[in-house]
Amino acid sequence: MPDLKVEQPKSLVAIVEERLRNAIVDAEMRLGETLSEEALSEALGVSRTPVREALARLQLQGLVTIVPKKGTFVFAPTEEDVSELCVFRYMLETQALRECMSKARGPALAAMKDALAAMEAAQAGGSRRDYARADTVFHEVFFQHCGNRYLGNAYRGVSGRVAALRTHLSVPLEGEQERSMAEHHLMVEAFAAGRLADLDSILHRHIMRAWDAYADVLRSGEVRG
Amino acid sequence: MPDLKVEQPKSLVAIVEERLRNAIVDAEMRLGETLSEEALSEALGVSRTPVREALARLQLQGLVTIVPKKGTFVFAPTEEDVSELCVFRYMLETQALRECMSKARGPALAAMKDALAAMEAAQAGGSRRDYARADTVFHEVFFQHCGNRYLGNAYRGVSGRVAALRTHLSVPLEGEQERSMAEHHLMVEAFAAGRLADLDSILHRHIMRAWDAYADVLRSGEVRG
DNA sequence: TTCCTGTATCTTGCATACGGACTGGAGATC
DNA sequence: GATCTCCAGTCCGTATGCAAGATACAGGAA
Structure with missing residues (x-):
């Protein structure tokens, strides 16, 4: 039997993560800029859940900083x-x-x-x-x-x-x-x-x-x- | 004025993460064991949301493996x-x-x-x-x-x-x-x-x-x- | 003027609901 | 008896709703 493996469609979380990552890396966003889950979810056309999860991942990569109850910010290195x-x-x-x-x-x-x-x-x-x-x-x-x-x-x-x-x-x-x-x-x-x-x-x-x-x-x- | 700073109560995500981490590290769970978000959330007395987020973090630490639509498993090293x-x-x-x-x-x-x-x-x-x-x-x-x-x-x-x-x-x-x-x-x-x-x-x-x-x-x- | 305070509005944290995908087993078919 | 098919149960992915903390600013008191 030939290899017919299909690739899974990416999850929304993965898509959002990649999109945001590129936006930050390619300097479409400024360092230290404020990000709002809601604004992002609206801009990306998905609900807050995958956005939130993607942001959490980006935080672990050091690309954003999440401050509880305050907001999420693009990282700003010293x-x-x-x-x-x-x-x-x-x-x-x-x-x-x-x-x-x-x-x-x-x-x-x-x-x-x-x-x-x-x-x-x-x-x-x-x-x-x-x-x-x-x-x-x-x-x-x-x-x-x-x-x-x-x-x-x-x-x-x-x-x-x-x-x-x-x-x-x-x-x-x-x-x-x-x-x-x-x-x-x-x-x-x-x-x-x-x-x-x-x-x-x-x-x-x-x-x-x-x-x-x-x-x-x-x-x-x-x-x- | 004396220093009256209060420590923020930990978020549920952090608590769940620590609890699960300890459970895995202290061998309360077996390597390769199946974890269900729902079962965990019930056992821990919280909703699936923080459990899910905690599992995502543990995956990045290599302690669990998440297989889309199938389940989450305690890591099993080769x-x-x-x-x-x-x-x-x-x-x-x-x-x-x-x-x-x-x-x-x-x-x-x-x-x-x-x-x-x-x-x-x-x-x-x-x-x-x-x-x-x-x-x-x-x-x-x-x-x-x-x-x-x-x-x-x-x-x-x-x-x-x-x-x-x-x-x-x-x-x-x-x-x-x-x-x-x-x-x-x-x-x-x-x-x-x-x-x-x-x-x-x-x-x-x-x-x-x-x-x-x-x-x-x-x-x-x-x-x- | 200056300081305090109440409130409107923003944010995130968490709970819950629904639907699609996967799995395992009972029963039908050959 | 072996294999296929269907179905129920379980899981996750995502959307949405509500509560609570943080912030900014207007307005009143000294």
């Missing part, structure tokens, strides 16, 4: 937050890369090259949002091939924030995107060559430079509602 | 699961210890000693459940003092599973608890002396030995409902 997030992210990514290299070097490399191509395409296309998305995909590759689901889950738990910061706080600095591309190229090269130490240091520099940029923007206070 | 979990746990704990040592050595050491004392008390008292709980607290200390909330969150995301395995899969092997105590003592000593490399290797041995024990029990198949 400088310290961003710093800790970067440190944590570096820890996860470096570990994931280590696992990738020892367990699934070939497939991981191929996927990284694909993602890199997508980044180049986005850069050529000139859309900052597309570039940020491709960047996100690139880093997700590490976790798809690391062979440890818990590592991947942990990353998923912060990837929303990372991606959101990328979109909200990235400023089109002179040559910034070019430097980012160059670093990604270097990472792929180091990975292909199996130079783990180099890879670590590039990744560290890459993430910490991003942190600098974010911190600058945060200090300038331009992103608050 | 041998592979446990292996990946141990690897991941070692990664997190070793990183947390590193941060503790460089940022909050004194307080962390004090807290570890307290936890150790509690473990000894539990051992003297002879309750396996109390010992397992104290063990859990000991390892949580690392994350309370590591100064990185994301690291702590990531641990919270798996600590339920870790704690549950401790209770479900630990068998009172000859001298097992004594060996565990000895290892914890060694860890505290190494931490106090600032011997990070030793600490790492003790921790690694400690976790991997636990893994061995769990795997044995899993293979024997005694824990399934």
Whole structure:
């Protein structure tokens, strides 16, 4: 018998969650913005129940903050937050890369090259949002091939924030995107060559430079509602 | 004016979540056991809504599995699961210890000693459940003092599973608890002396030995409902 | 003016109702 | 006896209603 498996239609909760997540990550909403369950449910054309459940999930991903009886707000990171997030992210990514290299070097490399191509395409296309998305995909590759689901889950738990910061706080600095591309190229090269130490240091520099940029923007206070 | 701040009564969701979590972690429920939202809500004396929300949170902690339209089940780890979990746990704990040592050595050491004392008390008292709980607290200390909330969150995301395995899969092997105590003592000593490399290797041995024990029990198949 | 207070209106927390999807078993059919 | 079909029971997904806390603001008292 052929494989006739049908995919289940997504639940409303899943749809709402994805929609809201995209709205936050793609900067359709401002950091700190107030969200009302009722307003959202009306805007989305569903009842409050799935909205509420989706918001609860997003809270666990750190994308919104729910204050009892007051309201729900898009997350608003402090400088310290961003710093800790970067440190944590570096820890996860470096570990994931280590696992990738020892367990699934070939497939991981191929996927990284694909993602890199997508980044180049986005850069050529000139859309900052597309570039940020491709960047996100690139880093997700590490976790798809690391062979440890818990590592991947942990990353998923912060990837929303990372991606959101990328979109909200990235400023089109002179040559910034070019430097980012160059670093990604270097990472792929180091990975292909199996130079783990180099890879670590590039990744560290890459993430910490991003942190600098974010911190600058945060200090300038331009992103608050 | 004196400080008269009142603590907010916990929400029903939080209460239900904690209650269910304890029930799973303390092995009041069997691994793989079926949970019905309605049955739970009746047993707990609340409506399905908070139960449902609590179950969703527990799913994100990996303590239950929700199958759409079918039911909710207490998690049932495979041998592979446990292996990946141990690897991941070692990664997190070793990183947390590193941060503790460089940022909050004194307080962390004090807290570890307290936890150790509690473990000894539990051992003297002879309750396996109390010992397992104290063990859990000991390892949580690392994350309370590591100064990185994301690291702590990531641990919270798996600590339920870790704690549950401790209770479900630990068998009172000859001298097992004594060996565990000895290892914890060694860890505290190494931490106090600032011997990070030793600490790492003790921790690694400690976790991997636990893994061995769990795997044995899993293979024997005694824990399934 | 300044401060307090009552109230209108917002928010979420929780309970409940209904319908669709799944499961297991009794009975019919071959 | 084996297999199919139908049906009742159970579960979840979603919508809706009500209660209670939080907030903002108008209006009165000092």
